[in-house]
Amino acid sequence: MVWIKRLSLLVAGLLAIIAILLAYVMLFVNPNDFKDELKSVALEKANVNLRLDGDISWSFFPWLGLSLEDIGVALGTDAEIVQFDRAEFGLAILPLLEQKVQVNKVSLVNVKARLNKDAQGQGNWQLETAEEVSGSGSTGSNAPTTASASSEQANDENDAINKKLPDIQLDELRIENAQVEYRDEQTNQLINATLNVQLNDVQWDKAWPMVMDIAVTQSDLQGQSPIKAKATLNANLAVFPEREFLTLDSLVLSADVESTALPTSPINAKLSAVKVDVDLPQENVLIDGLNLSSFGVNLDAKIQAYQVLSEPQFSAVLSVGEFNPRYLLTRLKLPLPEMSDETAMTKARANITVEGDLNSIIAQPISIALDDTNIEANAVVDLSPLRWDIKVAGKNLNLDRYLPTPIEPNENGSKEAITEAQIEEKAAAAAGELIPVELIRGLNGHVGLTFEGLTVKKLKMDKITLDSTQQNGLVTVSPLNVALYKGTVSSKASLDVRGKTPILDVSPAIDGVQIQPLLMDFMEMDKIAGSTFLNGDLRAKGNRMDDLISSLQGDLLIDIRNGALVGTNLTKTVCEGIAATRKEQINEQLFGKDTPFETMRFPAHIVNGRVSTPGLKISSAGIQVTGDGVVSLPDSSLNYQANVGVAGSALDKACRVNEKLTRLAFPIVCKGQFSDDPAGLCRPDLKGFASLFANIAKEELTLKLDEEKAELKAKAEAEKARLKEKVDAEKARLKAELEEKRKAEEERAKEKLKDKLKNLL
DSSP states (O other): OHHHHHHHHHHHHHHHHHHHHHHHHHHHOOGGGGHHHHHHHHHHHHOEEEEEOSOEEEEOSSEEEEEEEEEEEEETTSOEEEEEEEEEEEEESGGGGGTEEEEEEEEEESOEEEEEEOTTSOBTTOOOOHHHHHHHHOHHHHHHHHHHHHHHHHHHHHHHHHSOOOEEEEEEEEEEEEEEEEEETTTTEEEEEEEEEEEEEEETTSEEEEEEEEEEEEEOTTOOSOEEEEEEEEEEEEEETTTTEEEEEEEEEEEEEEETTSSSSOEEEEEEEEEEEEETTTTEEEEEEEEEEETTEEEEEEEEEESTTTSOEEEEEEEEEEEOHHHHHHHTTOOOOOOSOTTTTSOEEEEEEEEEESSEEEEEEEEEEETTEEEEEEEEEEETTEEEEEEEEEEEEEGGGGSOOOOOBOTTSOBOOOOHHHHHHHHHHHHSOSSOHHHHHTOEEEEEEEEEEEEETTEEEEEEEEEEEEETTEEEEEEEEEEETTEEEEEEEEEEOSSSSOEEEEEEEEEEEEHHHHHHHHHSOOSEEEEEEEEEEEEEEOSSHHHHHHTOEEEEEEEEEEEEETTOOHHHHHHHHHHHHHTOOOOGGGSOSSEEEEEEEEEEEEETTEEEOTTEEEEOSSEEEEEEEEEETTTTEEEEEEEEEEOGGGTHHHHOOOTTGGGSOEEEEEEEETTSOGGGTEEEOHHHHHHHHHHHHHHHHHHHHHHHHHHHHHHHHHHHHHHHHHHHHHHHHHHHHHHHHHHHHHHHHHHHHHHHHHHHO
């Protein structure tokens, strides 16, 4: 046990000597005397110029403390890049013997940093040593050395990883009024930042509170177009060195952003997270309970990212709580679109689940609610090359709520007065391009859509389904199926913008659609009713509505069954024409308002937006109509003539016609604009009626003459027959008389002969 006693005495003696030395140093050695030496060492070893204008003070036990004032740091011959008024540091001595680092305080006050990057991308904080310069000029000779250095560096890193880091306990880290200026000539960018940071009770494997506030101003190098931001950060940070893992919990970040480039200023936002985990070896980042709120919008998210530095993969669940889009646009000072419904765009929310990597992104499902509309969607997006596959299903969407209020007619039928600005706006809209050509040329993908309860321009669709493919400027829709107005529409369509002028091709097929409510809702036109059947092909060219209508070409075969010409009674029109030729009046109460029919069939031939129907035929029990004319879509006008034949029983009470008139086809002219009153759109062709009656008179006169001729001819034939009969009778009488005379002569001759024979005997 003697050696233990001696060892204890030796240690005690060493400690006493160290204490005496420390006391001597603290009492008789002034650290300011070493300023020049410190400057020389920094310049010689690291090419760093130190400016030590303030006092240096130190302490050695029980804390190794260091305090510096008024310090500047410059690299080489450049200007100082870092300055600070005071730096303080205190380290406990005895815990170092147990490989524990205990720091009571680290404080940096009024730090100023100036970082510059020139036009070549070289930063003033990057030192270029003599060895680097010489090495850059002899790459080949240094190759083995570089490989060796890389190997040694890898070994050093492995050793560093395997070494256990000393325990650290930092009571307080404070950075006060740190000012950083960053100038980048490559990007013409200037950033000024002022920040304060405070950490308390810092220890490995334990959470410590962290508080930071920062003010940042970003502009160009001339200070133009500045963007100012202020932010405060509060969080609990924990670092696990052995696992190379860190975590943040109770994170709260509040920020204000100001700029004249923003629609509104300032913008206030708050970001919070329940927990953020970062696993450095696995390159994983997990964020739970993330919330971003601004302008009444709250976004909640849970994010998982894997291999973020090598092969990034991620998944996220995003939820946007219900908010008021109108209020958001108002707060952002963005103009609200003109909408006919003031309650539209007042409620919205969304939920999205998304995952992906550098090659593709999958969003499934996507759930969006806007007012009364619900939309569910799935999307797969390939990033290289860009291509998508999107499927959308929705319910209850009335687009008219989100469109401007249409101009209503006044009592006198004219439109409401509109301002000159509105006229110019409408003219600009009509002259503007309808189809975003460049956008469509960049589309490459597939979209499937199913929607129930869709209303567009008052056109009510019970259900619409379509399948569309977009590729390099060619968009095809095949098929397009719509259930509406008790019927169905199936179609194939394509939009080709690969050339200079967009080309639209449509092959519609309509089965049993009720035409009257459709036209009424879509065009406020109710001139025809019935179940409609249609087939055909159409083509239009252009990028304006006027161009598309005026270039419309194609052929249609139309069949309307069990319908009526609404607001137009062709029978009444015929009677009006008959009465007009007789200079009489008709009793309008004897007629209905419409012209019912069983079938209306006609082919429609369309050239440059002008529709002709040369084979029009309308038939029913009491009416037969044929017609032809032109419907001009560019002019919204009608110029048509129909030939109407009506059964006599339908006209006798009203028109007092005879059977001959029921066999005629009376001409009716329909001419005017689509907006005209249907009751006055069609009228009798009086010249045609007069011509018909003139023809009837001619026919009756010709018939009478023919009858008289026939009667005279019959009388002549009878007289001729009577005379012939008389002649024939006379001839017969004379012949009979001659025959009797001949027979008498023969008898006399026979008697004479007998007498002579007797005499001879």
